[in-house]
Amino acid sequence: xxxxxxxxxxxxxxxxxxxxxxxxxxxxxxxxxxxxxxxxxxxxxxxxxxxxxxxxxxxxxxxxxxxxxxxxxxxxxxxxxxxxxxxxxxxxxxxxxxxxxxxxxxxxxxxxxxxxxxxxxxxxxxxxxxxxxxxxxxxxxxxxxxxxxxxxxxxxxxxxxxxxxxxxxxxxxxxxxxxxxxxxxxxxxxxxxxxxxxxxxxxxxxxxxxxxxxxxxxxxxxxxxxxxxxxxxxxxxxxxxxxxxxxxxxxxxxxxxxxxxxxxxxxxxxxxxxxxx
Numbered sequence: 001x002x003x004x005x006x007x008x009x010x011x012x013x014x015x016x017x018x019x020x021x022x023x024x025x026x027x028x029x030x031x032x033x034x035x036x037x038x039x040x041x042x043x044x045x046x047x048x049x050x051x052x053x054x055x056x057x058x059x060x061x062x063x064x065x066x067x068x069x070x071x072x073x074x075x076x077x078x079x080x081x082x083x084x085x086x087x088x089x090x091x092x093x094x095x096x097x098x099x100x101x102x103x104x105x106x107x108x109x110x111x112x113x114x115x116x117x118x119x120x121x122x123x124x125x126x127x128x129x130x131x132x133x134x135x136x137x138x139x140x141x142x143x144x145x146x147x148x149x150x151x152x153x154x155x156x157x158x159x160x161x162x163x164x165x166x167x168x169x170x171x172x173x174x175x176x177x178x179x180x181x182x183x184x185x186x187x188x189x190x191x192x193x194x195x196x197x198x199x200x201x202x203x204x205x206x207x208x209x210x211x212x213x214x215x216x217x218x219x220x221x222x223x224x225x226x227x228x229x230x231x232x233x234x235x236x237x238x239x240x241x242x243x244x245x246x247x248x249x250x251x252x253x254x255x256x257x258x259x260x261x262x263x264x265x266x267x268x269x270x271x272x273x274x275x276x277x
Contacts, residue, residue, distance in 0.1 A: 004092055004099075005149045007053070011096070012103045014051045019044035021068040023077035024277060025270055026101035026226070028217060030082070030113035032233065032255025036263050037078045040069030048081075048097075055093045057081040066097075071267065074274040077101055084213055085138055086190035095141040095220035099150060102224045107277055108165060109221050110270065111230040112262070114255045115211035116193070116238035116246070118203050119183055124237060125258045126181050127265060129169055130161055130230035134186040134207055135215040142223055151223040160222045165229040165273055172268040178261060183208025185232055187215035196240025210238055229273070231265065233258050 021043045029036055047065040048056045057064035067078040079101075083094045098109060117124065146153040173180035186202050188194060190212030194202070202210055209232050221228045235254040239246055255262075 002145055002147050002149070004147050008096070008099055008103055011051050011054055011100050015046055015066070015100070015104065018046050019068055021075065022105035023068065023075045023101070024105070024107055024274060025074060025076045026079070026098065026106040026109040027076055027266070027270065028079040028082050028098065028109065028111050030213070030233070031235065031251060032114060032259045033112055033262060033266070034063055034080050035259065036266060037067040037080050039263070039267060040067060040071055040076065040078065042067060042069040044068040055083045055089050055096060057083060058087050071270050074270055076270065077104060077106060082213055084190065085216065086212060091139045091141045091216055092144060095217055098217045098221045098226070099224055102150070102221070102226050106226060108162070108227040108229070108273060110266070110273070111214050111217055111228065112266065113211050113214045113232050114235035114251050115185060115209040115232045116236050117209055117234040117241065118199055118238050119208040120241065122181060122208065122234045124234055124254050126234040127178060127258070127262060128181040128183050128209055128232045128234060129166055130185045130214070130232055131166065131182050132161060132184045133215040133218060134184060134205060135219060137186065137188050138216060141216045141220045151225060155223045157219065157222060160218050160228055162227040162229055164276065165227055168272045168276055169229060169231065169265070169269045172272050173265055176264055176268060178265055180265070185214060185230070186210045188212055193246040194239050199238045199240045209234060231262070233262055
């Protein structure tokens with residue numbers, strides 16, 4: 001048994017000592033979306049710090065706990081606050097939560113985040129369906145001994161973001177009259193924002209939005225056999241496009257302002273995806 005899988009089994013045992021709840025859908029709540037968990041009929045709450053040796057969120061606005069509960073009749077596990085590579089964790093630790101979701105029973109995962117807009121047709125407050133990603137600027141979460149219990153050594157990444165689930169989100173946006181953009185997301189390491197020259201490079205590579213999370217989680221989820229989809233809130237325009245200096249305060253402000261619309265889309269998407277599984 002691999003060291004990582006052994007850790008995961010210990011984490012699972014720790015969670016199961018609190019609840020035997022089995023989720024169908026996992027949700028990673030990005031900046032501004034932590035309040036989505038208030039919509040759940042909560043069954044159990046497990047702070048990351050209560051799980052021995054589990055990575056803990058250190059970023060403002062990220063609560064750092066798992067919420068187990070029902071969105072109407074849909075059994076979900078919400079990650080209220082994620083782990084970031086820039087916090088100093090190994091990439092294998094960063095993706096532990098999404099892998100744990102798989103072991104706890106989730107069949108699909110919805111990844112959300114706040115990102116900087118590279119596409120000049122985007123504006124702060126837009127929502128973007130993640131169609132694909134570029135992860136070449138951070139280490140792969142699959143480096144090291146393969147976790148054979150989860151997936152193959154050389155997993156295919158042709159369709160990381162499930163086309164059927166993405167179509168469900170697009171239909172949900174139409175029904176809610178939300179102008180949902182679509183695009184490619186690029187993950188950088190952070191915690192610094194990118195330089196204007198870097199943003200120009202990412203644009204030439206085909207990226208529409210940039211952030212410091214998500215792609216690594218999507219790769220680990222895909223490796224483990226989870227169906228993956230993602231939505232990004234364009235919280236600001238990226239360096240060289242925005243006329244203002246970038247700040248975390250601006251990201252949080254825009255994410256909070258857009259949160260009601262984002263939560264409405266997420267709520268409908270969760271229900272519709274559950275019906276399609």
